[in-house]
Amino acid sequence: MTAPTLALDLSPASPGAAPDVVELTRRVCDIPSVSGDETALADAVEAALGALPGLEVTRDGDAVVARTTLGRAERVLLAGHLDTVPLTDPPNLPVRREVHPTEGDVLVGRGTCDMKGGVAVQLALARLVADAGPGAPRDVTFVFYDHEEVEAAKNGLARLARNHPHLLAADFAILLEPSSAVVEGGCNGTLRAEVTTNGRAAHSARAWRGSNAIHAAAPVLARLADYVPREVEVEGLVFREGLNAVGITGGIAGNVVPDRCVVTVNYRFAPAIDAAGAEAHVREVFAGFDVRVTDAADGAKPGLHLPAAADFVRRTGTTPLPKYGWTDVARFSALGVPAVNYGPGDNATAHADDERCRTAEVEQCLEVLSGWLLEGVQ
Amino acid sequence: MTAPTLALDLSPASPGAAPDVVELTRRVCDIPSVSGDETALADAVEAALGALPGLEVTRDGDAVVARTTLGRAERVLLAGHLDTVPLTDPPNLPVRREVHPTEGDVLVGRGTCDMKGGVAVQLALARLVADAGPGAPRDVTFVFYDHEEVEAAKNGLARLARNHPHLLAADFAILLEPSSAVVEGGCNGTLRAEVTTNGRAAHSARAWRGSNAIHAAAPVLARLADYVPREVEVEGLVFREGLNAVGITGGIAGNVVPDRCVVTVNYRFAPAIDAAGAEAHVREVFAGFDVRVTDAADGAKPGLHLPAAADFVRRTGTTPLPKYGWTDVARFSALGVPAVNYGPGDNATAHADDERCRTAEVEQCLEVLSGWLLEGVQ
Numbered sequence: 146m147t148a149p150t151l152a153l154d155l156s157p158a159s160p161g162a163a164p165d166v167v168e169l170t171r172r173v174c175d176i177p178s179v180s181g182d183e184t185a186l187a188d189a190v191e192a193a194l195g196a197l198p199g200l201e202v203t204r205d206g207d208a209v210v211a212r213t214t215l216g217r218a219e220r221v222l223l224a225g226h227l228d229t230v231p232l233t234d235p236p237n238l239p240v241r242r243e244v245h246p247t248e249g250d251v252l253v254g255r256g257t258c259d260m261k262g263g264v265a266v267q268l269a270l271a272r273l274v275a276d277a278g279p280g281a282p283r284d285v286t287f288v289f290y291d292h293e294e295v296e297a298a299k300n301g302l303a304r305l306a307r308n309h310p311h312l313l314a315a316d317f318a319i320l321l322e323p324s325s326a327v328v329e330g331g332c333n334g335t336l337r338a339e340v341t342t343n344g345r346a347a348h349s350a351r352a353w354r355g356s357n358a359i360h361a362a363a364p365v366l367a368r369l370a371d372y373v374p375r376e377v378e379v380e381g382l383v384f385r386e387g388l389n390a391v392g393i394t395g396g397i398a399g400n401v402v403p404d405r406c407v408v409t410v411n412y413r414f415a416p417a418i419d420a421a422g423a424e425a426h427v428r429e430v431f432a433g434f435d436v437r438v439t440d441a442a443d444g445a446k447p448g449l450h451l452p453a454a455a456d457f458v459r460r461t462g463t464t465p466l467p468k469y470g471w472t473d474v475a476r477f478s479a480l481g482v483p484a485v486n487y488g489p490g491d492n493a494t495a496h497a498d499d500e501r502c503r504t505a506e507v508e509q510c511l512e513v514l515s516g517w518l519l520e521g522v523q
Numbered sequence: 524m525t526a527p528t529l530a531l532d533l534s535p536a537s538p539g540a541a542p543d544v545v546e547l548t549r550r551v552c553d554i555p556s557v558s559g560d561e562t563a564l565a566d567a568v569e570a571a572l573g574a575l576p577g578l579e580v581t582r583d584g585d586a587v588v589a590r591t592t593l594g595r596a597e598r599v600l601l602a603g604h605l606d607t608v609p610l611t612d613p614p615n616l617p618v619r620r621e622v623h624p625t626e627g628d629v630l631v632g633r634g635t636c637d638m639k640g641g642v643a644v645q646l647a648l649a650r651l652v653a654d655a656g657p658g659a660p661r662d663v664t665f666v667f668y669d670h671e672e673v674e675a676a677k678n679g680l681a682r683l684a685r686n687h688p689h690l691l692a693a694d695f696a697i698l699l700e701p702s703s704a705v706v707e708g709g710c711n712g713t714l715r716a717e718v719t720t721n722g723r724a725a726h727s728a729r730a731w732r733g734s735n736a737i738h739a740a741a742p743v744l745a746r747l748a749d750y751v752p753r754e755v756e757v758e759g760l761v762f763r764e765g766l767n768a769v770g771i772t773g774g775i776a777g778n779v780v781p782d783r784c785v786v787t788v789n790y791r792f793a794p795a796i797d798a799a800g801a802e803a804h805v806r807e808v809f810a811g812f813d814v815r816v817t818d819a820a821d822g823a824k825p826g827l828h829l830p831a832a833a834d835f836v837r838r839t840g841t842t843p844l845p846k847y848g849w850t851d852v853a854r855f856s857a858l859g860v861p862a863v864n865y866g867p868g869d870n871a872t873a874h875a876d877d878e879r880c881r882t883a884e885v886e887q888c889l890e891v892l893s894g895w896l897l898e899g900v901q
Contacts, residue, residue, distance in 0.1 A: 335778075349765060349791060352752070352767050352791070357768060359747070359768035359770075360747045362771075363745045363747070366741035367741045369735070369738045369741070374731075385729075385731065387727060389737075390737035390773070391727055391775075391776070391778065391779060391781065392777070392781070393773045396768070398769070400789065403768070403769065403770070409777065411777060411778065413727060413728050
């Protein structure tokens with residue numbers, strides 16, 4: 146490994162204190178790491194963690210895992226992805242720190258919300274955990290991974306689960322995706338399907354010789370327009386579902402009656418059912434039409450009744466909410482590790498041109514997590 | 524002009540007879556002339572016509588006009604396009620002559636139907652008219668033009684009308700587009716419009732924050748599906764109309780509620796109304812939606828009551844039919860020249876991979892047209 150271009154400084158802001166996590170967020174953001182281009186940041190993370198005492202550091206592609214090996218009865222895993230969606234043009238980096246009229250002190254720029262605030266919190270926690278040494282009450286695993294914002298086949302967490310499953314073993318996992326510093330439990334699943342109508346091509350000047358596949362899609366769109374999404378309570382949280390056309394294509398040429406129209410629908414389903422149940426529902430909604438499922442991923446049940454999760458929720462002092470978007474929490478759930486989302490940043494600004502994060506939330510997450518992880522440590 | 528690679532032989536099949544028009548069709552087809560690549564065929568046509576006595580030949584791009592200048596009281600114009608749609612892969616040329624199970628002796632290959640059978644008939648007629656010399660009862664203009672199968676802006680007939688309007692002056696025009704050797708009068712007009720629905724983009728995991736433009740298109744498709752096309756009688760011919768979606772697009776990404784959906788519709792309207800009337804009708808059908816007309820072309824009234832047209836129809840011994848597809852007959856109509864479609868080939872095989880033409884129709888068209896044009900000539 147070559148020395149990273151930009152080093153990450155995890156030294157305490159003052160003797161015995163945590164690193165300045167807001168400044169750290171800014172630095173993590175200012176090392177651009179659009180999906181597929183995470184190496185510079187992964188190098189910097191690996192170097193910073195490698196310099197801390199008592200952490201076993203593993204590199205896999207552009208994923209980095211650092212873990213304590215104290216032999217404690219309980220292990221907590223904290224995870225976050227290193228990549229971001231593409232920068233804007235002109236680039237929304239370097240980060241600007243400014244006072245927002247309603248949100249107060251914020252960092253503005255690509256990654257500030259999704260999710261380098263969370264990555265900075267993990268790095269600062271790694272420093273505190275390393276400093277605590279054998280006094281820490283729990284073993285901790287920090288996971289930093291690549292390719293979260295792109296197709297699932299490239300996902301760095303999934304790769305880690307294939308290459309190093311033991312590194313992901315834990316009693317409880319916290320994914321630091323933006324959740325406005327509130328615990329979000331579980332997540333909806335997601336399924337995409339193509340609903341296809343067929344017709345018979347003909348010259349549009351003699352349309353009666355053909356059969357129009359786009360016209361045949363009228364009832365497909367009508368069913369979507371009339372569909373009332375369900376709200377499903379799962380383990381005390383109410384998950385809102387959604388069934389939406391996310392694409393439609395049809396047509397051969399400006400003078401041809403089209404013989405095929407494809408409506409791509411996306412069903413976001415509460416974790417009360419799995420992908421098979423979701424498929425059954427979509428097939429029922431579009432009964433009589435040709436339905437082909439193109440991809441599907443189970444959601445995750447909240448699991449907030451499990452002891453480690455309940456203990457953490459109490460510690461945050463917040464009322465848990467359901468997570469609507471599919472997140473890698475579902476991967477942990479599939480691995481048998483109860484997991485929640487808890488991180489700084491309002492998800493509504495994720496991917497936005499003016500992506501931003503309240504600095505108070507970054508500090509709050511660090512405080513809550515360090516207080517819980519290092520409970521009882523002098 | 525360089526000598527054409529492939530010459531067209533217009534010599535009589537036997538002394539005093541017409542050229543072998545079936546063999547001529549095959550040769551015209553075997554000089555490929557996909558739109559934009561008509562030069563070799565235009566060269567061959569220009570050379571063949573230039574060798575005939577008594578014809579004034581004009582070249583404009585890849586269009587060729589040949590006309591007698593006998594000072595007769597009546598001038599008839601015969602027109603056909605030289606270009607074809609693209610060849611298949613493997614190429615559907617050279618032409619094969621074979622016996623079709625239901626259609627009998629046919630030529631099979633690109634251009635045989637649309638419309639090199641008609642071009643060959645024109646060339647054979649030019650030979651006969653030249654041979655008749657001053658004995659011909661009518662002046663005749665032969666027009667061969669390029670770029671009919673592509674966008675209207677490139678149309679060779681339209682270019683001739685701009686560059687040499689006097690060459691298109693005539694009392695009556697016959698367009699030799701495939702019509703199964705039956706007179707087809709007038710043609711429907713055509714109008715294309717985009718019907719757009721708008722929504723508000725949102726992540727599909729939180730669809731309630733957005734508004735789905737594809738769902739909003741449900742009533743657009745429903746109106747199309749429910750639409751009953753009109754049948755409109757114009758000057759004794761019944762024109763069937765049609766209103767069809769020929770394209771639909773919408774969607775940003777697989778996880779985004781789309782904010783825009785565009786349905787492209789094509790209205791084929793009877794020549795009882797013009798393009799403005801057609802636009803009014805489309806706006807009425809899609810009242811309440813954003814409608815933008817992208818292109819429109821008037822149709823043409825049949826004009827079969829006009830003396831030259833009526834005389835020709837009588838001569839063919841057929842009952843005229845309405846023309847549903849828009850053809851360049853409408854251009855003549857707009858120039859004030861009554862025009863009909865009359866040519867060999869069943870339009871249903873035009874553009875098809877197994878495009879073909881009954882040889883009997885090619886011979887029949889030549890016989891009917893030569894008999895009419897040279898009536899009374901010894």
